[in-house]
Amino acid sequence: MARDPYQNIEDDEEVYTRTKHYQDFLDGKQWLEVVQDLPTYKDNPEKMMAALELQVRKYLDRKGRKTGEPIIKDLKKAYDYLGWMIQLAETGRIVIR
Numbered sequence: 064m065a066r067d068p069y070q071n072i073e074d075d076e077e078v079y080t081r082t083k084h085y086q087d088f089l090d091g092k093q094w095l096e097v098v099q100d101l102p103t104y105k106d107n108p109e110k111m112m113a114a115l116e117l118q119v120r121k122y123l124d125r126k127g128r129k130t131g132e133p134i135i136k137d138l139k140k141a142y143d144y145l146g147w148m149i150q151l152a153e154t155g156r157i158v159i160r
Contacts, residue, residue, distance in 0.1 A: 093159045095147065112151060118144040 089097045098104060104111040122141035127134045147157045 095157055096159055099151075099157050108151065108155065111157075112148060115144050115148045115151065119148070 098114070099111055104114065119141045122137040122144070126137040126141075129137070147159075151157050
């Protein structure tokens with residue numbers, strides 16, 4: 064059973080990686096769910112894992128550098144992507160709830 068990466072986070076704000084511009088990208092799926100089914104990633108799960116890791120690193124590297132944005136926002140984005148890395152490792156798929 065996949066681990067819910069949000070189970071220990073309580074926040075009054077919207078989950079950062081589920082903003083409107085990511086929702087319903089194609090057939091009710093979010094962008095990341097669509098990307099994992101592209102041949103480049105579907106046929107090579109290591110590439111999908113590397114893409115997720117790149118996102119984790121991006122948000123950790125830029126934390127506190129985006130004007131007007133609290134550090135916690137980028138940390139939570141990194142946490143989201145790390146959770147999806149774990150989900151992919153455990154189940155072979157990413158499902159965004």
